[in-house]
Amino acid sequence: xxxxxxxxxxxxxxxxxxxxxxxxxxxxxxxxxxxxxxxxxxxxxxxxxxxxxxxxxxxxxxxxxxxxxxxxxxxxxxxxxxxxxxxxxxxxxxxxxxxxxxxxxxxxxxxxxxxxxxxxxxxxxxxxxxxxxxxxxxxxxxxxxxxxxxxxxxxxxxxxxxxxxxxxxxxxxxxxxxxxxxxxxxxxxxxxxxxxxxxxxxxxxxxxxxxxxxxxxxxxxxxxxxxxxxxxxxxxxxxxxxxxxxxxxxxxxxxxxxxxxxxxxxxxxxxxxxxxxxxxxxxxxxxxxxx
Amino acid sequence: xxxxxxxxxxxxxxxxxxxxxxxxxxxxxxxxxxxxxxxxxxxxxxxxxxxxxxxxxxxxxxxxxxxxxxxxxxxxxxxxxxxxxxxxxxxxxxxxxxxxxxxxxxxxxxxxxxxxxxxxxxxxxxxxxxxxxxxxxxxxxxxxxxxxxxxxxx
Numbered sequence: 022x023x024x025x026x027x028x029x030x031x032x033x034x035x036x037x038x039x040x041x042x043x044x045x046x047x048x049x050x051x052x053x054x055x056x057x058x059x060x061x062x063x064x065x066x067x068x069x070x071x072x073x074x075x076x077x078x079x080x081x082x083x084x085x086x087x088x089x090x091x092x093x094x095x096x097x098x099x100x101x102x103x104x105x106x107x108x109x110x111x112x113x114x115x116x117x118x119x120x121x122x123x124x125x126x127x128x129x130x131x132x133x134x135x136x137x138x139x140x141x142x143x144x145x146x147x148x149x150x151x152x153x154x155x156x157x158x159x160x161x162x163x164x165x166x167x168x169x170x171x172x173x174x175x176x177x178x179x180x181x182x183x184x185x186x187x188x189x190x191x192x193x194x195x196x197x198x199x200x201x202x203x204x205x206x207x208x209x210x211x212x213x214x215x216x217x218x219x220x221x222x223x224x225x226x227x228x229x230x231x232x233x234x235x236x237x238x239x240x241x242x243x244x245x246x247x248x249x250x251x252x253x254x255x256x257x258x259x260x261x262x263x264x265x266x267x268x269x270x271x272x273x274x275x276x277x278x279x280x281x282x283x284x285x286x287x288x289x290x291x292x293x294x295x296x297x298x299x300x301x302x303x304x305x306x307x308x309x310x311x312x
Numbered sequence: 313x314x315x316x317x318x319x320x321x322x323x324x325x326x327x328x329x330x331x332x333x334x335x336x337x338x339x340x341x342x343x344x345x346x347x348x349x350x351x352x353x354x355x356x357x358x359x360x361x362x363x364x365x366x367x368x369x370x371x372x373x374x375x376x377x378x379x380x381x382x383x384x385x386x387x388x389x390x391x392x393x394x395x396x397x398x399x400x401x402x403x404x405x406x407x408x409x410x411x412x413x414x415x416x417x418x419x420x421x422x423x424x425x426x427x428x429x430x431x432x433x434x435x436x437x438x439x440x441x442x443x444x445x446x447x448x449x450x451x452x453x454x455x456x457x458x459x460x461x462x463x464x465x466x
Contacts, residue, residue: 113414185395188435196359196367196426204359204427233438263359263426263440266367266461270351270435276398280427302427 025141028068029054030061030087031076031103040074040103040128047134058082058090066094072137075120077104077111085118092119099140103128139257146257147303150201153254155179155284158205158299161247162288169239170220174288174295182285182298188273189213189296191233193240197248199260203280203301207240211269213293220292229269237265314464318342318445320415321368321458324408329451332404333383340448340455347444349437349459353377354393356405357437359426364416366441366462370405374432376454377401383452393432402428 027049029040034056041051053068055061057079065073073091077084088100102115105126115123122136159176166174186192189210197203209217218226218235226232241264248260268275283300322339329337349355353374360366372380374393381397382390384404390397405428413423439461447458 109418113417185398188431188433192431194357194359194429196357196361196429198359198361198424198426202424202426204429206429230438237438237440261361261424263361263367264365266357266369266440267438268351268355268357268431268435269438270433272433273431273435274433276402276430276432277395278427278429279399279402 024048024050025072025137026050026052026068026070027072027074027137028052028064028070029074030056030079030084031074032056032079033076036076036126040133043128043130043133044074044137047130047137049134049137058087061087062090062094065091065098069095070098071141072099072101074103074124074133075100077102077106085114088115088118088120099137101133101136101140103133142257143303146255147201149255150251150258150301151282153251154203154282154299154301155286157250157254158243158247158297159286161243161250162297165239165243165246166290169242170217170291172220172291174290177287177289179284179286182277182283185277186275186296186298188268188270188275189294190269190271190273191236192268192273192275193237193265194268195240195244195265196263197244197260197301198263199248199252200258201260201301201303203299204278205240205244205262206275206278206296206298207236207243208275208296208298209236210293213290213295216292217290233267233269237267240265315445316419317364317460317462318447320412320419321408321460322447323415324411325449325458328404328407328411332380333387334380334451336450336452338450340450343446343448345444345446345459347439347442347461349439349444349446351431351433351435351437352455352457354401354430354432355435355437356402356428356430358405358409358428360409360423360462361426362423363421363465364423364462365465366460367439368405368409368412369437369439369444369459369461370408371455371457371459372451373455376451376456377432379452379454380404398430398432402430405430 280300441461
């Protein structure tokens with residue numbers, strides 16, 4: 022991995038020396054420091070670091086004003102507030118100013134290093150998920166299906182959905198939330214749902230409500246298992262699922278997913294056709310701090 | 313399901329809509345319904361995890377959705393609920409729920425939200441929670457509802 026370049030902004034020469042030591046010992050390259058707004062603009066503009074550690078209180082300025090100045094130079098520079106002051110109000114303001122993380126002084130070496138590495142690993146991490154997610158969810162589908170029904174679905178070629186979906190009758194939607202957020206969608210006809218739930222219950226469902234509950238629970242199991250597998254591959258993903266909402270009707274259209282990466286597939290099961298679409302996106306990523 | 317979960321969503325709506333150039337907002341009624349939600353034309357589902365778990369399902373008519381989308385796109389006429397308009401409405405519900413999550417954090421309740429899913433047509437939703445709180449509003453004189461189907465994680 023390439024060396025991570027850091028600029029330290031702090032009005033105290035003691036803090037600059039201390040942070041420079043900690044960062045250097047952790048393998049980061051401290052390429053400069055600044056102790057005022059003017060110096061910050063000059064140093065960051067010239068050196069273009071990957072990360073800036075930012076003190077909150079400085080004479081004549083504050084960490085948030087300096088953060089805005091850094092982002093005016095390059096919005097991709099990650100600013101981490103390192104400050105002795107930390108309360109909800111400051112943290113909220115920091116978030117609004119697109120600060121990437123927050124560490125309280127005295128900064129712990131391990132903690133500061135972990136936060137910087139996490140933030141910098143972001144791009145790589147998303148690529149890891151992109152490569153991983155479809156296979157994991159498909160396997161989750163097959164495994165859960167096999168355990169519940171003792172049958173194996175057959176999959177058509179995967180596709181990238183580019184238009185809205187006209188539902189077969191029943192759509193199960195589950196939000197996925199973690200380092201990246203996403204959505205899992207299952208779509209099937211009433212007939213398929215009825216045959217599938219009859220198989221799982223070993224009797225016909227009492228009413229449509231019971232049938233929806235069974236289908237929702239199956240999708241819940243698939244999503245839960247798949248997310249656990251993803252989290253086991255790399256705990257930084259931290260995926261969790263929101264409970265399923267089931268949509269059903271004769272005229273149901275689902276908008277094209279507004280996701281950075283999404284994959285869909287049609288599975289042919291003993292009970293009928295089941296459509297699965299799963300996708301994720303970057304942005305609104307988890308806030309990193311030691312709070 | 314606690315009534316205090318309503319305010320962050322209401323505050324968020326009152327705060328965000330004027331920023332999008334929509335100030336004609338009226339609170340109509342508040343009701344508790346079972347898990348079945350009939351679509352008024354458009355439903356948008358946003359998942360929630362954290363101290364609370366569940367879904368928020370925003371509902372409105374196609375006409376209202378088009379008017380809101382038009383306002384969000386600087387008054388550009390919106391005659392169909394096309395891909396662009398759907399994307400605008402999805403983004404709106406993302407903003408509304410993200411803003412509500414900041415309101416919850418002020419109450420020491422921490423939640424994270426999923427990406428929204430928009431559906432339209434003549435259909436019904438079955439929520440994850442047995443009781444759903446429905447906040448009915450009038451936006452630009454047209455119906456807009458927030459269905460809150462969330463439970464506290466003990």
